[in-house]
Amino acid sequence: MTGRGSLTDVVVQFFLISFLAIGGANAVIPELHRMAVENHRWMTDTTFADLFAIAQVTPGPNVLLVTLIGWYVAGIPGAIGATLAMCVPAGAMAFAMSRVSHRFRDAPLRIAIQRGLSALTIGVVLASAWILMQASDVNWLCYAVTAVSVAGSLATRWHPLWWIGFGAALGAAGLL
Template identity: 55%
Template sequence: MNPVLIQLAWRFFLLGFVAIGGANAAVPEMHRYVVEVERWMTDGEFAALFAIANAAPGPNVLIVTLVGWHVAGIPGALVTTVAMLGPTGLLVYGVFHVWNRMRNAPWRPAVQNGLSAVTVGLVAATAHILTLATATNIRLAAVTAATAAASYLTKTNPLWCFAAAAALGAAGLL
């Protein structure tokens, strides 16, 4: 078997267990591995795959499939997707049944609150990694900050901010 496929299978198998709250929680480690450790892609390529995964309809786990495809084509896409979703899907199925049986346990709210905090931290780390990867000059940093502020402070759909940024880029202003 192709050694790259074995590496992808093992890494994404492990990533599945730290993706508390969804695939976006594993993005910082995914980025570290494929960009910094293995150098299979650049920061910009990773950010572009993340953008495509989030712009496309469907679950955010599409980033996993796109990274696998970028690294090793269709076999890579299949390996990364199955490795990340298969084992953890079975684990979640088992944990769900135990969780339901323990619905009145006094420790359950503390565990839920702790996992929520971990999820928020991992997703914030994703935002930080992607900001560093894409805000490579002062204009891009300003657009990133404006998009974040508009999304956070107003009820503006972030897609309008992305469209404005795309228009600025198409006009050669970024």
């Protein structure tokens, strides 16, 4: 799986995107989509949605979508480069911050910054959902599966995999 794009592009892009991932890897899904589908044309909307689906059914950190995009574009070096570019600079910064922030744990300014950014995180999570819905829900039955999944996760305490499995079963049966 090589030749769709250059390793350097992959590493530089994910390095830059990592600084936008405030609140977690899910926050950059809109940006990943812009980069991979619109700007670099590394993949189609459908492939992006399929890689997202695979990342969702694989156990592990949400950053896996980044690994899979890296792999799709530039093979194993792309997978490793994308993952490290996304995690290492940000992780080092988080560690440095954890040493200073401890001193300001109850400072009003620190709390205000955290609350202010959390507000934006909520909107960005919903924006991610919106963009993924455009990419993956191709007919009304897909929208119905999404709606059942929303209602199910709000109304029950069932494990999230049940709702993913429900969609997978309908899809495998050829209904979607």
